[in-house]
Amino acid sequence: MTMLTDRQQLSYIAAQAADARVNLELETEGMTLNIGPQHPATHGTLRIIARLDGEQVVWAEPSCGYMHRGYEKLTEVRTFPQVTALINRIDWLGSFANEVPFILAAEKLMGIEAPARAQHIRTILFELSRIANVSLFLGDLGVQLGAITPVFMAFRDREYVLNLIEGATGGRFHPNFDRIGGLKDDLPAGWIDETRTVMKKLRNFCDEIENLLFGNEIFQSRTRGIGVIPRDVAMQYGLSGANLRASGVDWDLRRDQSLPMAWNKVDWKVWTHNDGDSFARCWVRLQEVRESTKIVDQLIETLPAGPVMTKVPRIIKVPEGEAWVATENPLGEMGYYVVSKGDLGPFRVKIRSASFNNMSITPWLLKGVYVPDIITILASLYFILGDIDR
Amino acid sequence: MSTLSVLAIDIPYWAQSLLRVLGGLVAVLLPAGTIVYVFLFKMMSFMQSRLGPMEAGPFGSLQLFAEVGKWLQKEDICPERADKFIFKLAPLIVLASTFLLVAVVPFGPDAWFTNFEAGIFYALAVSSVSVLGILIAGWASANKYSLLGGLRAAGQLIAYELPMVLAVIGVVIQAGSMNLQDIVVAQNAGSMFGWDGVGNPYVLTQFVGFVVFMVAVQAELTQAPFDMPIAESELVSGYMTEYSGFRFLIFFIGEFATAGVFAMIASILFLGGWGVPFAWFGWSDIDSIDNWMNIVGPLILFTKMMLVVFVIMWVRFSYPRFREDQLQRFAWKVLIPISLVNIMVTAILKVAF
Amino acid sequence: MPKIPGLFKGLGVTLGTLSRTVTEGANTVQYPHEKETPPIRARGVIALHEGNCTSCMLCARSCPDWCIYIEGHKELAPPRRAGGKPRQVNKLDRFDIDYALCMYCGICVEVCPFDALFWSPEYEYSEPRIADLLHDKAKLGEWMQTVPEAPELEAGADKKGKK
Numbered sequence: 056m057t058m059l060t061d062r063q064q065l066s067y068i069a070a071q072a073a074d075a076r077v078n079l080e081l082e083t084e085g086m087t088l089n090i091g092p093q094h095p096a097t098h099g100t101l102r103i104i105a106r107l108d109g110e111q112v113v114w115a116e117p118s119c120g121y122m123h124r125g126y127e128k129l130t131e132v133r134t135f136p137q138v139t140a141l142i143n144r145i146d147w148l149g150s151f152a153n154e155v156p157f158i159l160a161a162e163k164l165m166g167i168e169a170p171a172r173a174q175h176i177r178t179i180l181f182e183l184s185r186i187a188n189v190s191l192f193l194g195d196l197g198v199q200l201g202a203i204t205p206v207f208m209a210f211r212d213r214e215y216v217l218n219l220i221e222g223a224t225g226g227r228f229h230p231n232f233d234r235i236g237g238l239k240d241d242l243p244a245g246w247i248d249e250t251r252t253v254m255k256k257l258r259n260f261c262d263e264i265e266n267l268l269f270g271n272e273i274f275q276s277r278t279r280g281i282g283v284i285p286r287d288v289a290m291q292y293g294l295s296g297a298n299l300r301a302s303g304v305d306w307d308l309r310r311d312q313s314l315p316m317a318w319n320k321v322d323w324k325v326w327t328h329n330d331g332d333s334f335a336r337c338w339v340r341l342q343e344v345r346e347s348t349k350i351v352d353q354l355i356e357t358l359p360a361g362p363v364m365t366k367v368p369r370i371i372k373v374p375e376g377e378a379w380v381a382t383e384n385p386l387g388e389m390g391y392y393v394v395s396k397g398d399l400g401p402f403r404v405k406i407r408s409a410s411f412n413n414m415s416i417t418p419w420l421l422k423g424v425y426v427p428d429i430i431t432i433l434a435s436l437y438f439i440l441g442d443i444d445r
Numbered sequence: 446m447s448t449l450s451v452l453a454i455d456i457p458y459w460a461q462s463l464l465r466v467l468g469g470l471v472a473v474l475l476p477a478g479t480i481v482y483v484f485l486f487k488m489m490s491f492m493q494s495r496l497g498p499m500e501a502g503p504f505g506s507l508q509l510f511a512e513v514g515k516w517l518q519k520e521d522i523c524p525e526r527a528d529k530f531i532f533k534l535a536p537l538i539v540l541a542s543t544f545l546l547v548a549v550v551p552f553g554p555d556a557w558f559t560n561f562e563a564g565i566f567y568a569l570a571v572s573s574v575s576v577l578g579i580l581i582a583g584w585a586s587a588n589k590y591s592l593l594g595g596l597r598a599a600g601q602l603i604a605y606e607l608p609m610v611l612a613v614i615g616v617v618i619q620a621g622s623m624n625l626q627d628i629v630v631a632q633n634a635g636s637m638f639g640w641d642g643v644g645n646p647y648v649l650t651q652f653v654g655f656v657v658f659m660v661a662v663q664a665e666l667t668q669a670p671f672d673m674p675i676a677e678s679e680l681v682s683g684y685m686t687e688y689s690g691f692r693f694l695i696f697f698i699g700e701f702a703t704a705g706v707f708a709m710i711a712s713i714l715f716l717g718g719w720g721v722p723f724a725w726f727g728w729s730d731i732d733s734i735d736n737w738m739n740i741v742g743p744l745i746l747f748t749k750m751m752l753v754v755f756v757i758m759w760v761r762f763s764y765p766r767f768r769e770d771q772l773q774r775f776a777w778k779v780l781i782p783i784s785l786v787n788i789m790v791t792a793i794l795k796v797a798f
Numbered sequence: 799m800p801k802i803p804g805l806f807k808g809l810g811v812t813l814g815t816l817s818r819t820v821t822e823g824a825n826t827v828q829y830p831h832e833k834e835t836p837p838i839r840a841r842g843v844i845a846l847h848e849g850n851c852t853s854c855m856l857c858a859r860s861c862p863d864w865c866i867y868i869e870g871h872k873e874l875a876p877p878r879r880a881g882g883k884p885r886q887v888n889k890l891d892r893f894d895i896d897y898a899l900c901m902y903c904g905i906c907v908e909v910c911p912f913d914a915l916f917w918s919p920e921y922e923y924s925e926p927r928i929a930d931l932l933h934d935k936a937k938l939g940e941w942m943q944t945v946p947e948a949p950e951l952e953a954g955a956d957k958k959g960k961k
Contacts, residue, residue, distance in 0.1 A: 088589050095678050110593065110769060137862040140903030172954065199678050201669050201766030204812055207493030211825045218837070225839035225917060231903045239908070243839065244950035267763065267811040270804030273670050274765050360954030426593065427768045430679040491819040492812040495826040763812045764805070 085113060088426070092121045096199055096430045099440030101414075105421065105429065112429060115421035117414050122444040130404040135161055135235060135371050138401065142391075143229040145408055146442040149188035149385040151180045151220065154233040157404075159314060160380040160393040161235045164373045168315050173237040173363040178317040179250075179354050180220065180232065181382075182347040186257060187216040188385035189344050192437050193264050196337055199434035200277055205268050212260040215253040222246055235371055237364035247355045254348040261345050269334075269341065278334035282420050282432035285331055292416040295409050296387025297343060298436060300327045301335035308383035316382075321353040333435035340437070372399060386410050386442055410442035465558050472547050476705030476750060477698055481509050483751070484758040485701070492762050516697075519690040524587050527687065532585040536688065536695035538578030543702045545571040550709050551626045553719050553742030554734040564625040565617065568710055569610055572665065575703065576602040579674070582696075583684035594683020597769055598674035601664055604776040605671075609661035611784035615654040615791040616647050616714045625710075629718035634728075644722035648715040653787045655715045657780050659756065662707045664772070666700065668757060670764040673772060704754055712749035719746040838949040840919035841902045845941035846893055850914035853888045857906035857915060865899035866906060867892060893935035898928045918944040 091102035100121035106114040126145060130138050142157055143150040155177060162168060169177065194209020217227045223242050224230035232239050268274050284294070289302035299306055307325040309318045326342040328335035373395040381390030387409025394403040413436055420432055456464070486508060490497030498505030523529055549564040551557040561567070576599055583595015617623055620631040635645030648655045664671035675683040685696050712718060719742030728734050767775065827834055836842060853870030869892040874884040907915045918941045925931050 086589060088593075095681060133862055134860070136905060136908075137860065137903075140862050140901055140905060143903075197765060201672060201676065201678065202764055203489070203669075204493050204762050204815075207495065208815070211494055214825075221840055222837040223839070225837070225841040225904065226902060229902065231905075239904075240839075241955035242952040243837070244952050246952055263811055266804070266807040268765065268808070271765060271808050272804050273767055275804075276771055277765060277768055358952075358954060363955070425768065425770070427673070427676070427679055488816065491816045491824075494815050494819050494824050496819075496824045496828065499828060759809060759812065763808045 090429065091118075096433060098195075098438065101438070101440055101443065103417070103421070103429065103433075105426075107426065110426045112421050112424050112426070115418055115429070117417045119411070119414065119443050122440050124441075124445065126445045127404055127406055130401055132400065134399040135373060135401065138404070139233055140229070140231045142406070143231055144441060145406065145445055146188070146384065146386055146389070146410070146439050147228060148191055148439055149184040150226075150228055151184040151224070151230045151232065152188075152382065152384045153389065154231070155181055155316075156380045156382045156384075156389055157391045157393070158233045158235055159316075159382070160378040160391045161371075161373055161395075162315075163378040163380060164376045164393065164395055165235065165367075165371075166374075167236055167365055167367065169237045170362050170365055171359045172241075172361040174315055175317045175320075175354055175358050176223075176238055176242060176363065177233065179351055180223065180230065181316070182351050182354075183216055183220055184230075185385040186344055186347050186351075187213050187220065189340050189347075190216070190257065190260065192340060193261075193268070193337075193344070196434050197264075197268050199430050200274060202268060202271075202274075205264055208260060208263060208267070212256055215256055219246070219250055219253055222249070234364065234367075235373075236367035237362070241363050247358070250351060250355055254352050257348050258345060261341060261348075265341065269338065275334060277427075277431055278337060278435065279330075279332055281333045281428050282424065282435060283330070283332045284416065284420065288416070288419070289331065292419070293412045294387070294416060295412065296383065296385075297339045298336055298387065298413050300325065301339045302331040303327055303329040308381060308388055312381075314380070314382065317354055318350070320357065321350055323350050323353075333431050336435040336437070370399070372397060373401070381407065384409055386437065386439060387413060389442075406445055408442045408445055410438035410440075411445070414438055414443055469544055469547055469558060472550070472552070473543055473702045473706065474698070476709070476747065477702035478509055479751070480701045480705055480754050480758075482506060484754060488755070488758060489762050513694060516694040517691050521690040521692060522687070524687050526587040528585040528587070531581050532687075533692065535578045535582035535585060535684075536692045536699065538581070539575045539699040540695050540702070542571055542574035542578065543699055543706055545574065546703070546706045546710075549625055550706065550713065550746075551629060551719060552746055553739040555736075555739050557626065560624070560626055563623045565613055565623050565628070565710075565714070568625070569606070569613065572703075572707075573602065573606055575699070579684050582688070586684065586687040588687050590680045591684050591686045594674045594676070594680045594686070597680075598667065598684060600769070601667070601671065601674060601772060604773055605661045605664035605780075608657050608776060608780035608784050609665065611781065611788060612654040612658040612661060613714060615651045615784070615787050618788070618791050618795050619647060619651065625713050625718070629713055629720050632717045633720035634723045644717060644720075646715065646717045651715060651787070651791070653783060654791075655711075657784045657787070658711060658714070659753075660780060662711060663757060663760060664776070666704050666707060666757070668704070668761040670760070670766045671772060672761075672766050673769050676766065704757060705750060708750040708753035708757065709746060711753050712746060716749045716753070718749070719743065721745065836919040836921065838919065838946045839917070840921075841904055841917050842919040842921040843897070843917075843923060843941055844895055844900070844907065844938065845916045845918045845945050846935055846938035847914050847916065847942055848890060848893070848935055848939050850912045851890050851893065852912055852914075853890045853893075854911070856909050856911065860905050860909045862903060862905065863899050863901060865896040867894040867896070890935065893938065894932055895938065897923070897931040897933060916942065916945040918942075919946065920944045 086107045088105045088107050089102060090096065090105060092100040102118040102121060104116050104118060105112045126141055129141055133141060138157060139154045142153050145153050190209050190213045194206035197203070197205030220230055221227045223246055224232035284298070284302050286303045289299050290304060294302070305325060305327050310325055313319065323346050326339050326346065328339050375395055375397040377392070377394045379390060379392045381388050388407065389409050390407040392405035393401050396402040417436070421429055424432065486497045486505060498508035501507040501511045523532055546568055548558045549561070549568050551560065579598040579602070580595050583591045583598065616628060620628040622628060622631065632646050633644040667674050675685060685693060688696060726735070853868050855868055858864070858866040858868050868890070870888050870890050873887055873889040875887045877884050904917065907917055920941055
């Protein structure tokens with residue numbers, strides 16, 4: 056007989072119970088549908104085990120870890136400069152945003168702060184990676200719901216943003232541009248003018264997506280009232296980012312905590328929505344892209360002159376201590392708890408990635424919905440596999 | 446009157462049959478190939494600001510042949526636990542319904558395969574045969590996604606069969622015939638309030654019927670926004686999931702050939718089919734039409750078909766898809782009442798005028 | 799003005815894109831026929847300036863996934879001044895980078911104290927076999943030809959840009 060872990064046994068009992076419920080009501084037989092690990096709607100290798108009664112989900116559970124790469128463990132055997140190259144790969148669509156909290160935590164331990172110009176450029180690149188990330192979400196949303204055109208528009212306009220990131224950092228996907236104490240390099244000439252035109256294009260793209268997708272009655276009927284997360288449930292499950300703001304919680308780490316970044320120097324708005332359904336989540340993200348383009352526009356106008364790197368030793372040793380820094384990443388709150396013992400590399404790093412916590416609500420949320428709504432809800436929750444499995 | 450008797454050649458019966466089979470192949474495959482190239486490859490790409498296939502042939506025009514070659518080379522996989530015989534039969538049923546459908550389509554005054562009285566009745570009847578193929582494809586694949594897709598397809602195609610029939614009834618009442626040839630003649634020979642400049646295409650008088658028919662056709666073809674049965678992002682192409690190689694090719698051709706044939710039927714019912722308004726050339730009825738219409742007629746029909754397919758594909762590339770229950774609700778609560786009212790109004794007006 | 803239903807707006811967007819593609823051309827590039835020039839800083843491939851390398855192993859040690867292989871030996875070079883002692887120099891025997899492993903993080907380029915490694919935007923070096931992606935110092939030296947000048951910096955930048 057095969058040995059079962061407690062967890063497997065529990066889920067087996069739950070499945071049995073779900074079956075019994077199905078059988079009692081209609082005398083029908085339940086069906087277990089494995090959505091994933093290879094499925095176009097799961098953005099990678101997420102597996103959702105769903106027990107169906109006809110097309111209705113009776114019980115669902117996400118099964119993560121098919122793409123676990125062990126970043127927390129890997130960071131323990133790398134030096135601090137090497138870690139940024141690794142953690143780029145966590146949320147691979149907004150990679151620059153992954154570097155920032157780790158670097159900020161390391162800087163906090165060392166008691167240094169990046170110069171003002173570096174802070175500005177960091178914030179610009181952070182917002183650019185948010186735009187690149189969320190604009191792909193907006194296109195992908197269409198594909199998940201059956202419209203094929205939006206994703207090509209998203210790829211088209213995201214390309215401009217990636218070109219910007221590549222122009223400044225050298226890497227399209229994995230910039231690895233952040234250094235402890237500042238940035239690797241300054242911006243190349245002509246970059247700011249290019250950014251200005253690209254931001255116009257991106258706002259245009261938002262309008263296009265709004266006309267093509269958000270205004271569409273079919274889209275609205277597919278998303279409105281589907282997967283409603285009430286305010287208190289959202290807070291109990293520890294959601295963050297746009298998923299939380301769509302449930303009416305006005306909480307954004309960019310505004311609500313003071314970090315050595317440039318968000319508090321510009322004028323922008325945190326969008327919230329009271330409905331808490333899939334449409335609200337998508338809509339909040341759309342508004343966030345617009346807001347990000349405004350932040351970038353303002354920041355490139357007020358870029359201060361100066362160096363982009365403070366004095367740091369050539370071989371970086373972070374003093375002993377512990378630090379926790381979290382930022383509002385494209386997917387939600389992303390934080391690093393860095394423990395240093397005074398060595399070249401961190402002793403232990405705990406990564407709090409947004410998608411992993413956002414996924415925790417799926418068993419609660421998927422109960423009772425139809426199979427097509429699973430896709431809508433997963434798409435609107437917006438996770439990235441690398442961010443779940445790390 | 447046979448297809449070729451107009452050319453005053455005496456052809457034996459077997460040769461006529463052979464010619465009809467060849468003609469049927471051309472009438473199904475040529476529009477299907479054109480639709481795939483013009484709309485699926487090129488129009489979709491342009492709508493997404495890309496160029497589409499460009500390498501095979503000038504502007505990628507031979508891409509479809511390359512794809513066919515690729516599919517024919519692929520292994521014909523049959524899942525271990527599938528019901529092998531039915532699994533292999535299913536694509537053929539789907540394609541057969543397309544060939545049966547094209548049999549009643551008139552391409553010119555004398556250019557048709559068969560010309561019988563209950564033509565439109567027959568067309569609507571054989572178009573539902575494809576449901577059978579899709580249902581057994583979903584069932585025989587031994588795949589949960591395919592099963593869901595097949596069941597969805599069955600539910601959807603049956604639900605949309607009804608508004609389609611009801612939308613056609615308006616046309617039948619107005620033309621006073623179920624013969625497709627007669628419907629074409631009635632449109633082109635007709636006049637609106639005494640003016641016969643454009644004849645009387647039923648898209649003007651039966652506009653509601655036309656819209657309902659087009660929506661139903663969209664659903665019948667399982668094109669977005671009614672592509673719930675194939676839904677590649679949730680059901681991984683539904684009933685087609687397990688098919689590969691040339692069986693998938695048959696499904697693929699079937700999809701676009703059926704689109705072409707339905708577009709032909711739509712243009713026959715509502716846009717005047719192969720004809721031009723008879724008043725332009727002073728014709729009065731079908732016997733007085735010049736013989737060159739047998740050559741030009743198919744081209745006119747082809748042009749109108751492309752127009753209709755353009756609309757179908759345009760909608761397909763722009764819209765997200767409905768959910769299954771919304772789709773059923775839309776058919777039973779919106780389309781069927783509208784088409785019933787349309788029939789009533791048409792009948793009243795028919796009696797009144 | 800009455801509100802246009804979203805369904806028709808959506809059709810308008812796709813038709814607009816269609817006409818834009820037909821009149822102004824597509825946003826895509828027909829790759830093998832026309833090529834985009836990557837930005838100056840693009841991290842395409844690592845080029846080696848062999849003369850500068852002292853086989854100090856700093857790059858190999860700082861590489862996060864250890865994809866640089868260096869072998870060298872010590873050699874006696876003729877003295878600089880007449881009558882001086884012969885100098886001891888490190889001679890590079892092998893400098894291989896396994897591009898199948900490389901993460902393109904750029905740490906090696908940064909730590910190199912003698913400016914022997916450079917980024918080149920060259921990107922067309924794919925191979926049919928994964929083992930062929932292990933490039934030796936001759937190949938890495940060839941890429942030195944494609945290394946561009948460092949870009950001008952944006953206004954307000956403090957230091958002069960290096961490489």
